[in-house]
Amino acid sequence: xxxxxxxxxxxxxxxxxxxxxxxxxxxxxxxxxxxxxxxxxxxxxxxxxxxxxxxxxxxxxxxxxxxxxxxxxxxxxxxxxxxxxxxxxxxxxxxxxxxxxxxxxxxxxxxxxxxxxxxxxxxxxxxxxxxxxxxxxxxxxxxxxxxxxxxxxxxxxxxxxxxxxxxxxxxxxxxxxxxxxxxxxxxxxxxxxxxxxxxxxxxxxxxxxxxxxxxxxxxxxxxxxxxxxxxxxxxxxxxxxxxxxxxxxxxxxxxxxxxxxxxxxxxxxxxxxxxxxxxxxxxxxxxxxxxxxxxxxxxxxxxxxxxxxxxxxxxxxxxxxxxxxxxxxxxxxxxxxxxxxxxxxxxxxxxxxxxxxxxxxxxxxxxxxxxxxxxxxxxxxxxxxxxxxxxxxxxxxxxxxxxxxxxxxxxxxxxxxxxxxxxxxxxxxxxxxxxxxxxxxxxxxxxxxxxxxxxxxxxxxxxxxxxxxxxxxxxxxxxxxxxxxxxxxxxxxxxxxxxxxxxxxxxxxxxxxxxxxxxxxxxxxxxxxxxxxxxxxxxxxxxxxxxxxxxxxxxxxxxxxxxxxxxxxxxxxxxxxxxxxxxxxxxxxxxxxxxxxxxxxxxxxxxxxxxxxxxxxxxxxxxxxxxxxxxxxxxxxxxxxxxxxxxxxxxxxxxxxxxxxxxxxxxxxxxxx
Numbered sequence: 001x002x003x004x005x006x007x008x009x010x011x012x013x014x015x016x017x018x019x020x021x022x023x024x025x026x027x028x029x030x031x032x033x034x035x036x037x038x039x040x041x042x043x044x045x046x047x048x049x050x051x052x053x054x055x056x057x058x059x060x061x062x063x064x065x066x067x068x069x070x071x072x073x074x075x076x077x078x079x080x081x082x083x084x085x086x087x088x089x090x091x092x093x094x095x096x097x098x099x100x101x102x103x104x105x106x107x108x109x110x111x112x113x114x115x116x117x118x119x120x121x122x123x124x125x126x127x128x129x130x131x132x133x134x135x136x137x138x139x140x141x142x143x144x145x146x147x148x149x150x151x152x153x154x155x156x157x158x159x160x161x162x163x164x165x166x167x168x169x170x171x172x173x174x175x176x177x178x179x180x181x182x183x184x185x186x187x188x189x190x191x192x193x194x195x196x197x198x199x200x201x202x203x204x205x206x207x208x209x210x211x212x213x214x215x216x217x218x219x220x221x222x223x224x225x226x227x228x229x230x231x232x233x234x235x236x237x238x239x240x241x242x243x244x245x246x247x248x249x250x251x252x253x254x255x256x257x258x259x260x261x262x263x264x265x266x267x268x269x270x271x272x273x274x275x276x277x278x279x280x281x282x283x284x285x286x287x288x289x290x291x292x293x294x295x296x297x298x299x300x301x302x303x304x305x306x307x308x309x310x311x312x313x314x315x316x317x318x319x320x321x322x323x324x325x326x327x328x329x330x331x332x333x334x335x336x337x338x339x340x341x342x343x344x345x346x347x348x349x350x351x352x353x354x355x356x357x358x359x360x361x362x363x364x365x366x367x368x369x370x371x372x373x374x375x376x377x378x379x380x381x382x383x384x385x386x387x388x389x390x391x392x393x394x395x396x397x398x399x400x401x402x403x404x405x406x407x408x409x410x411x412x413x414x415x416x417x418x419x420x421x422x423x424x425x426x427x428x429x430x431x432x433x434x435x436x437x438x439x440x441x442x443x444x445x446x447x448x449x450x451x452x453x454x455x456x457x458x459x460x461x462x463x464x465x466x467x468x469x470x471x472x473x474x475x476x477x478x479x480x481x482x483x484x485x486x487x488x489x490x491x492x493x494x495x496x497x498x499x500x501x502x503x504x505x506x507x508x509x510x511x512x513x514x515x516x517x518x519x520x521x522x523x524x525x526x527x528x529x530x531x532x533x534x535x536x537x538x539x540x541x542x543x544x545x546x547x548x549x550x551x552x553x554x555x556x557x558x559x560x561x562x563x564x565x566x567x568x569x570x571x572x573x574x575x576x577x578x579x580x581x582x583x584x585x586x587x588x589x590x591x592x593x594x595x596x597x598x599x600x601x602x603x604x605x606x607x608x609x610x611x612x613x614x615x616x617x618x619x620x621x622x623x624x625x626x627x628x629x630x631x632x633x634x635x636x637x638x639x640x641x642x643x644x645x646x647x648x649x650x651x652x653x654x655x656x657x658x659x660x661x662x663x664x665x666x667x668x669x670x671x672x673x
Contacts, residue, residue, distance in 0.1 A: 025175075025177055025178075026064060028046065028051060029046070030051055034051075035048060036051075036064055037049070038051070038052050038061050039067040040061050041060040042056075042059035043059060044182075046064055046178045047061065068177075068178075069176075071176070071181065071188075072172075072184075075184055075187070075191075076172065078168075078191045078192055079191065082165055082168070082194065085161065085195050086165065089154055089161065089201060092202075093154040093155065093158060095203065098457075099147060099206065099207045100144065100207070102502075103143060103144065103206075104140075105502045106207055106208070106209040106502050107140045109501075109502030110209055110502075113211055113503075114136070114213075139228050143205045143209075143230070146205040146263070147203070147204065149204075150200065150203070150204045157199045161191075161194045161195070164187065168187055168191060171184055202234065202236035202263075203234060203236070203320075205232065206230075206231070206232075206233065209230055210229040210230065210272065211228060211229065212226070212229050213226045229272050231268050231270055231271075231272060232262040233268045234261070234263050234317070234318075235316065235321060235322045236323070237262065237263060237265050238258065238261050238317050239258070239324070240256050240257065240322060240324065240325070241256070241257050242257045243255075244329075246327070246329065247330045247331070247332065248305055248331055248332075250332065251306065253302055254303060255301065255303075256277075256301045256313070257298060257299070258275065258301065258317075260298070260317065268297035269297050270295065270297060271295035271296065271299075272293065272295075273293075273317060273318070274318055274319075274524070275299055277289060277291055277301040277303070277315050278314045279303050279329065280311060281311060287304070287311075289301055289304070290553075290571070301315065305331045308331045308333040309331055310329070310330055312327070312329065313326060314326040319482065400636065400639055401639055401667055401668070402655060402668045402669060402670055403446050403667070403668055404663075404665045404666070404668075405667075406418070407665060412448050412451060414436075415433050415436065415440070415666075416433065416434070416436050416664065417433075417661060417664075418431050418433050418434060418647075418664065418665075418666065419432045419465070419466040419647055419661065420432035420465070420466055420468040420469075420509065420556070420646070420647040420659065421468070421646075421666065422468045422469050422470050422476075422647075422649055423444075423651045425470075426474075426652070427444045427652050427653070428441055428442065429441070429651060429657055429668075430468045430476065431468070431666055432465040432466055432468040432479075432647065433451075433453075433465070434464055434465055434481075437453050437454070437461075437465065438453030438462065438465070439453055439478060444651050446668065452493030453493075457482075457483055459495070460495035461483075463482035463483045464482035465478050466481045466507070467508055467510040469510045469512050471518070471533065472512065473516075474490070474491040475489065475490060475496065475533070476488070476490070477489075477510050479509060479521075481506050484501065484506065485498045485499065485500045485501040486510060499534075500529060500535070504520065504525070504529065505522055505525040506522060507521065507522050507523070508522070508554070508555050509523075509554075509557050509568075511558055511559055513559045513580065515563070517532060517533075517538055517580075518531045518532070519557050519565055521555060521556060521567060522554075523553055523555065523570075525544075526544040526545075526553070527540050528542050528565060530580065539581065540582075541581075542554070542582070548576075548584045548587065549578075550572075551567070551569050552570065552571035554569050555570045555601070556646075556647060558604045558605050558606045558612075560610055560612075564580075565577070565578045565579075566604055568603070568604050568615075569587075570600045570602065573589055573591040573592075573599065573600060574587050574588065574589040574590065575588055575598075575604065575629070586629055587629070588630075593619055596630075596631035598614070598616050598623075599616060599617070599618025600616075600617045601615065601616055602646050603615035603646055603649075603658060605649050605650050605656070607650055609627075610627035611624055611625065611626055611632065612625045613625075613635070613650070613656060615646065617646065620637075620643060620644060620662075621634055621635075621642065621645075622634065622635035622648065622656065622658060623635075635656055640667070642658070642660050642663070643662030644661045644662035645658050645660055646658075651668065654671060656669045656671045
């Protein structure tokens with residue numbers, strides 16, 4: 001035999017050596033040294049050439065490379081779906097943890113309230129105290145159990161999904177091969193199962209734990225003293241209905257009914273849920289309205305829109321949008337018959353423009369004046385902000401506007417729904433720029449100095465600053481309506497601490513008394529709180545209602561030289577003066593447009609002579625009273641009319657500065673003291 005001619009055996013051996021596949025790549029598990037090139041879907045196995053000859057030809061057989069490519073594509077697609085699901089679960093976990101923490105904080109705060117309230121009572125109150133504490137623990141335990149179970153479920157889901165994603169990333173980082181096919185298929189199945197896992201991301205409970213503790217007449221009603229107030233309502237299940245959800249007529253009241261429901265969709269049967277409602281106009285301002293609590297789990301929001309156009313209606317429960325919120329609202333023009341006006345009378349327009357947020361008052365809706373441009377017979381109010389400047393029969397202060405600063409926007413010196421105003425002894429004007437989530441600082445001459453504030457719900461951030469004051473130490477005090485606390489910043493705008501967390505429901509105005517205490521007007525709770533700068537509660541007074549010691553949506557406060565607290569009672573159309581202990585000293589004002597009357601008072605300040613200066617929001621004017629509440633005069637604003645004034649203060653050089661909310665600016669007027 002020719003030495004260069006190979007025998008059949010040697011030829012076979014050389015072929016065998018040449019066909020050995022790279023280690024681990026598509027090797028046939030049945031025939032050593034053979035390459036698997038076919039995949040049987042029926043048997044879910046790979047086949048080499050010999051396997052194919054031996055295999056059932058009726059089975060679905062496809063090229064292995066095609067199957068590997070398809071499998072890789074499906075796995076990548078499933079990985080993308082899982083990736084998109086993970087942030088949602090993580091956000092939900094963070095949010096529910098926050099609610100759980102707030103619930104725990106509420107529990108601790110109320111526990112402190114209960115303890116301090118019962119310290120002054122006799123021994124016979126101990127039994128009731130124990131009952132209340134037990135009720136608190138049971139209520140907290142039930143709510144905490146729901147939230148904790150949801151947290152644990154979300155943690156497990158997050159962990160399992162993260163682990164599987166890590167495995168998928170590891171698998172995808174390698175080269176596709178038959179050896180890993182089954183593992184990838186199992187991983188795909190696991191990712192699919194986890195991605196489709198029905199994890200509830202909406203909070204299954206809320207953080208409300210409130211205490212109602214009436215001390216008047218407690219000796220006659222010890223047995224029923226105190227109530228732990230809460231609901232099981234959640235925003236994701238609650239809904240709204242009514243014609244006012246879609247359309248209304250200019251200048252005519254419209255209403256919306258809100259039905260609160262628990263996590264399972266069952267109707268809640270009790271009231272006291274924390275709700276807010278806002279109608280946003282096209283220019284960014286907010287229409288006024290009122291929320292009526294029917295005490296049966298349903299609520300009614302009544303509002304009036306002053307002009308036609310497209311609006312947004314936002315309904316929130318525990319600061320979360322209910323189903324469908326925000327709603328798109330169309331307001332149609334309503335033409336009233338022209339009213340003949342005598343040439344000898346004055347044509348006046350009320351430009352209040354409803355520029356204040358809903359206060360959640362349970363006193364029912366009231367119209368805030370007339371819509372802009374509506375005609376009426378001659379005004380009885382001469383020389384007001386809205387009257388013609390020619391009639392001056394009531395001796396208004398003649399000094400004109402010195403300057404105005406601002407326009408609508410988000411830059412320096414621009415505002416969106418500015419609210420509170422403060423003035424420092426060092427010659428600074430501070431503006432709470434509510435919808436821009438910041439405080440802007442100017443000199444007494446209107447020169448921009450600085451601004452600070454970052455939007456958010458964490459300590460040191462601002463969500464909706466509505467009130468601002470300057471402490472004698474130089475610290476800047478800010479009432480944050482939506483965060484439900486008061487933040488303390490240094491004079492340079494560096495965050496220091498917060499107070500009132502867990503106690504406040506909707507702080508609107510803030511000021512400082514003669515002793516350095518922080519006075520907070522809680523608009524939602526209809527209560528005035530007095531804190532030390534350290535955050536310790538000194539006292540509180542007030543409740544919802546129309547009595548002498550009650551409020552309906554109080555807004556701002558000032559302190560006179562006697563250390564008495566002067567509060568504007570928005571929906572009761574009056575100004576009330578209290579001692580620091582909460583005893584009523586006097587009240588003045590009624591609903592109307594005449595001298596000394598109010599259409600929803602807001603800002604208030606006191607001059608060196610004890611005269612009280614009040615921003616009359618609904619009448620768009622500023623009135624001046626003496627220390628006993630007798631009307632003196634107006635600040636003349638007719639040259640550049642106000643449009644829903646809010647906060648008001650006296651500058652260190654004796655001028656009046658007011659937040660002209662509807663015009664998105666602040667104005668400084670000369671003031672004769």
